[in-house]
Amino acid sequence: MTDLKRLAAECLAKLKDAGADTAQARLSLSEKREFNIDGGEFSLFRTTFNRTMTLTAFRETRTGSVTLNSFEPADIERAVSDCMAGVESDKPDPARGIAENQGERELTYGAPEPDAEKFFAATKTLKEDIETRYPTIMMEQMINSHDKTETVYADTNGNLFRLVYGSYGVGLMFSAHRGDKSSSFMGCGYATTDLDTPLIEQGDVARVLSDTEKQIDTVPVEGSFVGTVVLAPDCLCELLGCAIGSFATGTALIDGTSVWRDKLGKAVASPDFTLSLAPHDPAVVLPQQLTSDGYLTEDFDLIRDGVLESFVAGIYVSNKAGVPRSKNTATGWLVMPAGEKTLDELIAGIDDGLLVYRFSGGQPAGNGDFSGVAKNSFRIKDGKIADAVSETMISGNLAEMLFHFAGASSERVKDGYNVLPFAAFSGITVSGK
Amino acid sequence: MPVELVAVVGGYGSFDALFRDPAAVFPEVDLLYGKLLAKAEGVRPAPGLKTCILGGELTGMLAHEAVGHTVEADLVLGGSVAGPMLGKTVASPLVSLTDYAHAAFGKAAPLPVYVDDEGTPAVDAEIIRDGILVGDLNNRDTARRFGMKPQGNARAYAFSDEPLIRMRNTAILPGKSRLSDMIASVEDGYYLTDTRNGQADTTGEFMFGISMGYEIKNGKLGRALLDTTISGVAFEMLKTVDMVSDTVTWCSSGFCGKKQPMPVGLGGPELRCKLLMGGR
CATH class of the missing domain: 3.30.2290.10 (PmbA/TldD superfamily)
Incomplete structure (x- = not known):
């Protein structure tokens, strides 16, 4: 040994x-x-x-x-x-x-x-x-x-x-x-x-x-519209990870290109939106215990009630960008509070939109613009799940999207890494053929 | 608003052989800078189905992601759309596609494979000939199951990895059109030149992130585009190809991800086709 x-x-x-x-x-x-x-x-x-x-x-x-x-x-x-x-x-x-x-x-x-x-x-x-x-x-x-x-x-x-x-x-x-x-x-x-x-x-x-x-038979969306998109937890995790990577850490902070560069203590999301980087949440199976700098980690709120509470910065990013060092440097271990409505109730309040399980998209631009294919997804019509869709794209801006947070489900998925609900965001462009 | 562009310089060969004289790279840096300035003034494309000219780098990605993966025999066993399409028309007659082992078009391929990690000598694997799907990619086990011949596609990455069915140098073959004629033929569309990433699934539906492109208006290149995304279904989109350029562009800077990473080459000519553009 x-x-x-x-x-x-x-x-x-x-x-x-x-x-x-x-x-x-x-x-x-x-x-x-x-x-x-x-x-x-x-x-x-x-x-x-x-x-x-x-x-x-x-x-x-x-x-x-x-x-x-x-x-x-x-x-x-x-x-x-x-x-x-x-x-x-x-x-x-x-x-x-x-x-x-x-x-x-x-x-x-x-x-x-x-x-x-x-x-x-x-x-x-x-x-x-x-x-x-x-x-x-x-x-x-x-x-x-x-x-x-x-x-x-x-x-x-x-x-x-x-x-x-x-x-x-x-x-x-x-x-x-x-x-x-x-x-x-x-x-x-x-x-x-x-x-x-x-x-x-x-x-x-x-x-x-x-x-x-239920996704064997699909219907393409005709034309385009601006609607509300409900992101399933895996998909939400991916897009939130992109937002953190583009706005809250690394070279975007050092170079000064992050759109959140001057937003510490200011609103970067809807007042209803809270997101923690919490490797020590009880539902996390393998937490980040140590940063690469050698610090023992603690949980922290990245965004609380819409306000940016911290960046994600180790010693190097902290010194380079002149921002406070964060309590962990995880860009995973995302935890969001559960909402008050069930997923069905959340969907019931949406006239026209999509339920998106998987986002197949290009790397979002530095300013947060994103577009990609809504894979394994369903049309939401008049408060109900309708057809599964194919050849349908969603486009928006990650920074703007967080201001258009329209609620989270009371169900949360615990996958051992993250604890996330289904989350709705309005103002997303949905386009088909 | 920040805009970004990434270009890879270099290719087959060691670092000290390729970058002995840094000044040799300066023209490519100048080109990139010029494109970046154009992009800084760029516009968002209109969403929807559009006539596009795909650049060679994107055609290569299409060959790899949207077609090549669907004919990997392990994915065929897992229900890929290509399984029942063998022998059928999947593309315009202008389209032929091959996974090259170690040489293509009279030159060494970007990532030559001479023998695979099951010991099979590597030979070219023809996938689409004149629009007809003619072959899959196999390891020795799937070749036996399907009654095919293994062609050297079993590749492993790390010493502890098991060989998986992988592509080598996958390309759509060149045609006879000139790029300038192709651009002149488009009344209202886009010329898409650079990509950041791409994904496809076993239905052949693909998505490519576009990091550089231009409007085409009345047969002429117009304003640059901001980042966007294109999508389509490979075996439908390939049927819309009506012009194929006479020049192949190879790219070999990325790793293919399929349980293990794997360096691959991908390439192709410019294609005129119909694609779904993302946009706002």
């Missing part, structure tokens, strides 16, 4: 001896046990092992970093040498740094030890449940795995953290078929520690399978 703490300490000492002022070492050992189903048949069971080491050295205002997948002494010696060569050739930048001393911590979470037999039985039952309950569904691929990781983070400021964690992951890719007709493919998945609850009852799997069966 490799003693990662001892190895990390040795790496830090070597980096100091080689001339580093400060240094970080992050070492991980991981094991993956994986079942695959392809074309409806079990096709793979395997166990794979991996190891990674990332060494980062700082001298004055220069930084070097190396990642390798070997813990052999000769390879580590070479990595230390390469890391310091990186320092030598780096462009000076005083914005970089590492966390101040927070002490030592050992954390074990999730389900680090797998029960492979039970997981296989649960996977087999999931396959049978889908075949029985959703006869038109054709399973293109199911990738279920248990992933265990032991990570040690150490730095020369005295931080030493050992994290041991694991979870079961379920990932499905499928479409519905009748004769020569088929739905678009659809995917869903989640992380869990629970093998006692049937896998089909976790995440949003049952609803997504059921709705995919």
Whole structure:
């Protein structure tokens, strides 16, 4: 058994001896046990092992970093040498740094030890449940795995953290078929520690399978209109992630191109809209515990009652952009409060719009403009779900869209990573042929 | 309002071989800057079904995303639209499409594959010939199931990865039209040149993000376009192709995502066709 703490300490000492002022070492050992189903048949069971080491050295205002997948002494010696060569050739930048001393911590979470037999039985039952309950569904691929990781983070400021964690992951890719007709493919998945609850009852799997069966026959939208779009949780997660990436973090803040650059403490969304980055929400299976700078994470509200409460900034972005450092640097682990209306009641208040399960779109522009195909989606007409649609696009602007938030469902989907409701936004352009 | 454009320079070969003289890249940077300035004054396209000329980079993406994936035999087993279409007309007779192994049009392909990761010697896989779907892409297992010959499409990324059915260098073959004649033939439409990303599904419905393009009015290029998205259904859209240019543009900067990443080449000529434009 490799003693990662001892190895990390040795790496830090070597980096100091080689001339580093400060240094970080992050070492991980991981094991993956994986079942695959392809074309409806079990096709793979395997166990794979991996190891990674990332060494980062700082001298004055220069930084070097190396990642390798070997813990052999000769390879580590070479990595230390390469890391310091990186320092030598780096462009000076005083914005970089590492966390101040927070002490030592050992954390074990999730389900680090797998029960492979039970997981296989649960996977087999999931396959049978889908075949029985959703006869038109054709399973293109199911990738279920248990992933265990032991990570040690150490730095020369005295931080030493050992994290041991694991979870079961379920990932499905499928479409519905009748004769020569088929739905678009659809995917869903989640992380869990629970093998006692049937896998089909976790995440949003049952609803997504059921709705995919209703998408074999589709009707294109004629012309275009501006309406209200209800985004399913996975789709909402994707677009909120784009908004955070474009407006709240990284180069957009540093370059000053973010449309939220001067909005801290100001309204960036409807007063009814709140979004937290909450890796420690009880429903999250594998939280972000550490930032890459070495800070232990905490939850925070990104937007509370429509007001931008924080950016997403580690040390570098914070120093470069002149914004406060955030309590975590996750761009996932999105948590939104549940609304008061059920999904059906939310839809009942919409005259004309779409329920969108999947957004197949280009990367939104820096200003937030987006457009893409509404896949696996339904027309909403006069407060009711109508036909499934095809060849239908939605367009809008992410920054404007948040001001047009029109409510969230009381149902929230917990997929182990995020806790999100269905959310409605008005003012979206829907266009068809 | 910020506008962005990204261009990839370089190609097959090592970094020090390709970038020995940075000045060699400057003309491409100048070109990119000129396009960016035009885009800064750009307009949003009108949404709806439009006559478009797809640039070669986009045609390559179409070949890869919207057709190539649908004929991967593992996706055929999973219910891809291409399964029952084998032997049938799926495109205009002007359209032929091949997944090249290591050479195409008398030159090395962008990402040559000589033998795949199941040990099968790689040969070209013809997919569409004159508008007819004539072949799928297989590994040894699916080739046996379908009674076909494996052609070297089983590729793995990392040392611990299992080989999956993947494309190599997928391209629509050039035609006989000149780009200038194609533009002159469009009364009201768009010339779409650059893309940021693309997706398609097993129905052949595709979406491409457009990062650069121009209006065409009365046969002449007009204002630049802001970012937008196009979509269509491959086997329907390809039937609307009525002009194919005589020049192929290759692109090999991206990774195809299908459980594992994989470097691929994709290419094609300009196509005149009907497409659904996104817009506001």
